[in-house]
Amino acid sequence: MEKKEYLDLYKKMYLIRRFEESCGENYSKGFIRGFLHLYIGEEAIAAGSISTLREDDYIVTHYRDHGHAIARGLETGPLMAELFGKKTGVSGGKGGSMHLFDASKNFMGGHAIVGAQIPLAAGFALASQYKKKDSITVVYFGDGATNQGTFHETMNLASIWKLPILFFLENNFYGMGTSVEKIRTNGKSFGNLAENYGMPSTVVDGMDVLAVKETTEEAIKKIRAGSGPVFIEATTFRYQGHSMADPAKYRTNEELDEWKEKDPLVNFHKHLIDQGLATESDIEKVSKSADNELDEAVKFATESPEPDLDDIKNDIYA
Amino acid sequence: MSKITVRQAIQKGLTEALDADPNVFIMGEDIGDYGGAYAITSGFLEKYGPERIKDTPISEAAFIGAGIGSAAAGLKPIIELMSISFSLVAFDQIVNMAANIRYMSGGQINVPMVIRAPTGAGMQLGATHSQSFETWLCEVPGLKVVAPSNPFDALGLIRSSIKDSNPVIYAESAGLYGLKGDVDDKYYEVEIGKADIRTVGDDITLVSYGHGMPMLEKVAEELGSRGVSSEVIDLRSLSPMDYETVNKSVQKTGRALLLDTSRKTGGVMAELAASVQESSGDYLDGPLLRVGSEDVPWPYNRKLEQHAMSSVPKILKQIEIGYSL
Numbered sequence: 001m002e003k004k005e006y007l008d009l010y011k012k013m014y015l016i017r018r019f020e021e022s023c024g025e026n027y028s029k030g031f032i033r034g035f036l037h038l039y040i041g042e043e044a045i046a047a048g049s050i051s052t053l054r055e056d057d058y059i060v061t062h063y064r065d066h067g068h069a070i071a072r073g074l075e076t077g078p079l080m081a082e083l084f085g086k087k088t089g090v091s092g093g094k095g096g097s098m099h100l101f102d103a104s105k106n107f108m109g110g111h112a113i114v115g116a117q118i119p120l121a122a123g124f125a126l127a128s129q130y131k132k133k134d135s136i137t138v139v140y141f142g143d144g145a146t147n148q149g150t151f152h153e154t155m156n157l158a159s160i161w162k163l164p165i166l167f168f169l170e171n172n173f174y175g176m177g178t179s180v181e182k183i184r185t186n187g188k189s190f191g192n193l194a195e196n197y198g199m200p201s202t203v204v205d206g207m208d209v210l211a212v213k214e215t216t217e218e219a220i221k222k223i224r225a226g227s228g229p230v231f232i233e234a235t236t237f238r239y240q241g242h243s244m245a246d247p248a249k250y251r252t253n254e255e256l257d258e259w260k261e262k263d264p265l266v267n268f269h270k271h272l273i274d275q276g277l278a279t280e281s282d283i284e285k286v287s288k289s290a291d292n293e294l295d296e297a298v299k300f301a302t303e304s305p306e307p308d309l310d311d312i313k314n315d316i317y318a
Numbered sequence: 319m320s321k322i323t324v325r326q327a328i329q330k331g332l333t334e335a336l337d338a339d340p341n342v343f344i345m346g347e348d349i350g351d352y353g354g355a356y357a358i359t360s361g362f363l364e365k366y367g368p369e370r371i372k373d374t375p376i377s378e379a380a381f382i383g384a385g386i387g388s389a390a391a392g393l394k395p396i397i398e399l400m401s402i403s404f405s406l407v408a409f410d411q412i413v414n415m416a417a418n419i420r421y422m423s424g425g426q427i428n429v430p431m432v433i434r435a436p437t438g439a440g441m442q443l444g445a446t447h448s449q450s451f452e453t454w455l456c457e458v459p460g461l462k463v464v465a466p467s468n469p470f471d472a473l474g475l476i477r478s479s480i481k482d483s484n485p486v487i488y489a490e491s492a493g494l495y496g497l498k499g500d501v502d503d504k505y506y507e508v509e510i511g512k513a514d515i516r517t518v519g520d521d522i523t524l525v526s527y528g529h530g531m532p533m534l535e536k537v538a539e540e541l542g543s544r545g546v547s548s549e550v551i552d553l554r555s556l557s558p559m560d561y562e563t564v565n566k567s568v569q570k571t572g573r574a575l576l577l578d579t580s581r582k583t584g585g586v587m588a589e590l591a592a593s594v595q596e597s598s599g600d601y602l603d604g605p606l607l608r609v610g611s612e613d614v615p616w617p618y619n620r621k622l623e624q625h626a627m628s629s630v631p632k633i634l635k636q637i638e639i640g641y642s643l
Contacts, residue, residue, distance in 0.1 A: 092424025123387015
């Protein structure tokens with residue numbers, strides 16, 4: 001890997017974190033409404049895995065979707081504008097935080113019914129297979145989604161049809177306020193779910209961006225070669241509550257502190273310095289550039305117009 | 319002109335689409351090796367191969383969801399549900415994905431997909447297999463819902479449904495597959511959203527769709543023998559609905575009977591009745607009449623099922639009570 005690649009990874013993670021912090025602030029100020037789910041703590045997953053994708057690959061994700069959108073290269077201005085409900089938002093102000101889209105980048109949402117995005121994602125993979133293209137689809141979902149019928153139905157469908165799809169479980173150990181122990185009898189790991197469908201699976205440290213990147217690269221190589229779906233479980237933790245409405249009383253500060261020891265940004269920063277892959281000044285430079293970008297994004301969102309009332313009936317039918 | 323059945327009309331539309339566009343494929347339970355629960359896709363697998371005639375596991379949510387994704391990626395899926403009652407297990411995909419995704423993406427994503435599904439009671443299939451959920455789907459913006467009653471419309475509507483860039487629910491009256499009728503040999507389509515005035519008349523407007531239409535034909539015949547002239551309208555398309563054609567007719571006749579074959583409560587005729595009352599209330603010479611099936615889970619027993627269904631005697635009785643005709 002070149003120095004620039006390391007710094008790009010760092011910048012993505014840093015930008016996601018600052019974006020999410022800014023979302024929190026703007027939610028408190030009342031500029032962002034509705035449900036807002038922050039990705040803080042989980043940045044390494046989106047940044048690491050999406051850095052391995054090609055432009056013609058598809059991404060389908062869940063409602064905690066800001067990180068994936070930023071990692072895919074959606075501009076932070078239109079993203080923030082969407083959260084502000086503005087006409088210039090990525091979904092025209094009609095989707096909001098949970099429904100971010102950019103079809104031009106094959107970023108196919110942002111889906112807010114737990115597990116519902118999984119069959120949809122299989123459809124993009126099916127289209128690649130049908131058209132005999134070697135593009136692949138990555139679908140992200142949380143531990144909570146693994147008890148939905150759509151998850152199991154789609155794992156089976158993808159397996160029997162050998163669809164070019166990567167099932168990417170972001171296991172943050174809590175489905176809203178319900179811990180993994182309460183919803184599974186079979187220990188904390190989910191890899192055996194893939195085994196049942198004859199699918200190779202790997203567990204990766206979701207706090208380690210390089211590990212995520214490497215694991216994803218290997219999986220995608222297999223998928224692109226036509227061997228069928230692969231399942232990755234990345235272990236991680238969200239530092240905030242489930243949404244802005246959640247004070248996270250169902251877990252302890254000790255548990256949170258333990259995870260913060262593994263903070264993806266702090267540790268990657270340390271790794272870059274320790275291994276001589278970048279200097280403090282390099283890191284400061286990319287951080288500063290991300291800070292500036294974010295200031296511009298908030299300015300853009302603030303100054304953008306709201307949708308026109310006439311827009312209410314647009315976009316229903318093609 | 320050729321005389322064919324509703325089943326043959328649907329088959330004709332499907333094969334035309336498969337022949338014309340390599341992106342068209344059909345997916346569903348037992349549509350391949352088995353040939354389809356109602357034999358619509360019989361012989362298709364041999365002709366088009368397993369990539370285009372895809373047998374699925376019994377996973378309605380998964381294959382409808384996959385259909386939506388594939389449509390969004392540029393394919394043209396035609397999905398067969400064995401019964402519209404089975405849409406319930408895929409309702410989230412149909413409503414939250416197929417219908418909402420265009421709007422919530424700000425118009426970026428189209429879902430050009432057709433879901434074909436047999437609908438309606440009368441075959442003693444009991445509560446879970448006899449329902450008419452095309453009525454529920456009419457409430458959802460982003461979907462179109464059509465329901466042909468004869469071979470001509472079945473062919474014209476399957477063509478326009480496949481051509482449409484939106485998700486279309488194509489509700490097939492299960493009792494009408496064997497119904498014969500004329501279709502033009504020359505290519506035609508039936509526009510989605512346009513009702514058909516089947517019979518022009520002056521004294522009363524009779525409106526239904528799907529398997530309500532054969533009943534209305536008998537009602538019109540009986541009324542004719544009493545010297546009453548009926549204007550018979552087939553909605554054909556339930557969403558969008560052609561309120562204009564119905565209102566124009568009611569304003570001419572001053573009387574109307576709206577027939578649902580679904581349960582009466584929440585049927586599409588409730589919505590149409592509200593429109594007629596709003597737009598044509600002043601023209602009505604008496605109460606606006608509505609007949610629908612009983613508000614009960616569909617019973618298995620034949621006598622009970624027939625009793626629950628809308629019927630010609632029930633319609634005539636309503637007309638007698640309402641208008642003394």
